[in-house]
Amino acid sequence: SCGYLFNFPLCVEMESSYFCNLKCPKCPRQVLNTNNERGFFEQKLYRKLLDEAKKYRMPSIILDHEAEPLTNPFISDMVGEAKASGILDIWMHTNANLLNDDISRKIIKNGLTKINFSIDAATAQTYDKVRPGGNYKKVVGNIMFFLKLKKELKRKDLRTRISFVLQDENRHEAKD
Numbered sequence: 001s002c003g004y005l006f007n008f009p010l011c012v013e014m015e016s017s018y019f020c021n022l023k024c025p026k027c028p029r030q031v032l033n034t035n036n037e038r039g040f041f042e043q044k045l046y047r048k049l050l051d052e053a054k055k056y057r058m059p060s061i062i063l064d065h066e067a068e069p070l071t072n073p074f075i076s077d078m079v080g081e082a083k084a085s086g087i088l089d090i091w092m093h094t095n096a097n098l099l100n101d102d103i104s105r106k107i108i109k110n111g112l113t114k115i116n117f118s119i120d121a122a123t124a125q126t127y128d129k130v131r132p133g134g135n136y137k138k139v140v141g142n143i144m145f146f147l148k149l150k151k152e153l154k155r156k157d158l159r160t161r162i163s164f165v166l167q168d169e170n171r172h173e174a175k176d
Contacts, residue, residue: 008056011089012049016041016063017072022095022133024120026167028066040072050085060089070098076106083111093118093163097134099142104149114159117143120167122176129169 018039020027053061061082063069069092072078082090091114107115119139121127127136143162150158166174 008052008058010058011060011062012053012058013062013065014041014046014049015065015067016046016069016075016078016092017067019071020066020068020095021071021097022068022131024131026130026165040074041078043074046078047081050081050087053082053087054085058087061087061091063090063092064094068095068098070094070103076103076110079107079112080110089113091115091159095119095131095134096139096142096146099139099146101145101149104142104146108146108150108153108155108158112158114161115146116161116163118163118165120163120165121170122164122173126170126173130167 052058063075063078063082069075075092079090090112092112093116096117096119117139119127119136120130121136124136127134127139147160150160164170164174
């Protein structure tokens with residue numbers, strides 16, 4: 001036993017969307033052939049979850065699991081509603097292909113506290129192999145705009161991270 005017992009979870013990891021816009025060959029969604037599932041986390045259920053989170057002072061929420069949260073048209077609202085419910089740590093992982101200027105502005109202003117950009121490549125050539133359906137140049141531009149906006153909005157508390165999952169196809173770019 002770890003010695004810590006709580007009446008309510010400290011963090012909930014949920015799928016805000018059941019779909020991903022990429023077809024990454026090593027992704028469990030491709031391997032298990034589940035990427036064709038579509039839909040979004042029901043807003044009524046999300047608000048119920050947030051009501052309980054507020055009641056029990058849940059400190060953290062992750063707005064994705066294996067899918068792409070930015071495919072959900074309400075994702076920036078979900079960030080804001082989590083913040084308004086008193087959740088301190090609001091985060092997501094994204095492949096950043098859909099991270100346009102408007103979404104960046106909204107999720108930053110609405111209170112996102114952590115974002116992980118999953119790229120897995122340092123060049124467009126490798127990116128095309130590990131992230132089929134994406135656009136490396138666009139992703140880098142989207143991330144650079146996000147970082148610039150984060151700085152302009154003085155959001156030093158917003159943690160950003162790039163992930164690079166080592167694979168045979170990208171191993172030669174690990175240092176980059």
